Amino acid sequence: MKQARIIxxxxxxxxxxxxxxxxxxNSLEINEEVIYSMNSDVVLENSVHDGLIPSILKAVCGNPYxxxxxxxxxxxxxxxxxxxxxx
Numbered sequence: 001m002k003q004a005r006i007i008x009x010x011x012x013x014x015x016x017x018x019x020x021x022x023x024x025x026n027s028l029e030i031n032e033e034v035i036y037s038m039n040s041d042v043v044l045e046n047s048v049h050d051g052l053i054p055s056i057l058k059a060v061c062g063n064p065y066x067x068x069x070x071x072x073x074x075x076x077x078x079x080x081x082x083x084x085x086x087x
């Protein structure tokens with residue numbers, strides 16, 4: 001099973017594997033109030049040439065926040081990612 005690692009600016013790492021699901025979180029403005037809402041889910045699929053990276057990018061590009069397979073207890077800021085690597 002393929003795996004990938006996301007490294008954040010604070011040094012924290014998130015290990016992911018094929019078939020894990022990332023849930024994206026977006027902001028909506030309603031009546032001048034910003035509301036954050038779960039947007040879509042991305043199942044991590046292995047690309048023959050690029051591993052899990054394309055699936056991860058699908059979740060984090062254009063979405064300010066996401067959470068991983070361990071649930072909503074930790075939500076990650078996409079802009080704090082400094083490295084994504086296949087392992």
